[in-house]
Amino acid sequence: MGDSMLELESDTFDHLDLQLLSALEADARASFSRIAAALGVSDQTIARRYRRLCEHGGLRVIVLRDASRLGQDQWMLRIRCAPDSALAIAEALARRPDTFWIGLASGGTEVLCLTRPRTPGDHDELLLGKLPRTPNVVEIRAHQLLHRFYGGADGWIRKFAALTEDQIGALRPDGEPVPAAARLEPEDEPLLAVLERDGRATYPELQRATGRSESWVKRRLAALRASGAVYTDIEYHSETLGYPVVASLWITAAPAALHSVGEALAGHEETAWVSATAGPSNLVVTAMTRSTAGLYAYLSGPLGGLEGVQHVETTPFLRRIKQLTYPVPR
Incomplete structure (x- = not known):
């Protein structure tokens, strides 16, 4: 490199x-x-x-x-919760073996969660069973991941x-x-x-x-x-390297530009993970920066200048609850 x-x-x-x-x-x-x-x-x-x-x-x-190499489905969940309930819901999700990268966002009222169901039954049990019956869950948006541009290995x-x-x-x-x-x-x-x-x-x-x-x-x-x-x-804790600001970016690209935008995003220094996704937006990105000002500089600079990008929704992480396989200690 x-x-x-x-x-x-x-x-x-x-x-x-x-x-x-x-x-x-x-x-x-x-x-x-x-x-x-x-x-x-x-x-x-x-x-x-x-x-x-x-x-x-x-x-x-x-x-x-x-999961991508094994042909297994992965989903990104955006779970909107009633105030004061998001942390408890996020911690319950963190105890499941089929979840990772769980964080609180949107002022503490939204839980972001990646799931990796090992069987169709796991997916149905979570999305159609447990979550809809969970008190204080206001809305669930499930985005199937379609193609990984950066991340994994x-x-x-x-x-x-x-x-x-x-x-x-x-x-x-x-x-x-x-x-x-x-x-x-x-x-x-x-x-x-x-x-x-x-x-x-x-x-x-x-x-x-x-x-x-x-x-x-x-x-x-x-x-x-x-x-x-x-x-x-x-x-690892990215803040120990001087990069405490982590955000999920929900990007809508023109369909004809989806692949080129995804490839370009994968090459940006600020991106730790980039995937095409189903849903209202068609790309989701994890960005890491030194500060809020650094996040703004990325949004208005390298990302904002990409041809084909039509819309960006930014949801900064307030707290990481789970990274890969274990909950983050409080």
């Missing part, structure tokens, strides 16, 4: 921390010694920085199923361009099989149950959880990653 205008602005973390996060985005299961060799520091330094990022930066490593940290291509190449897993069609089998569930809690779980830990041999665990995880069925991801 070329030079980036994104800069680290934090009194707590420095460029080496950013490089470590970038290395974990490249391969979150890479050993500390491999990361240290790529970054030119000691193993002890990487271990110490990793622990500090976990304790003070909210760092967690997770292995996730890639492509993390926002890489837009800082903290690593060279050679460093990224040194960190990527090697020895993996030729990618095959993305597919999960029932016997993968115990393996993924551990990795969705701790993406750096050791092979002996995975062996004990699955009851399989260590060689089987290594081969199966390598095959799942190579096929794209799963990928490693990291979650």
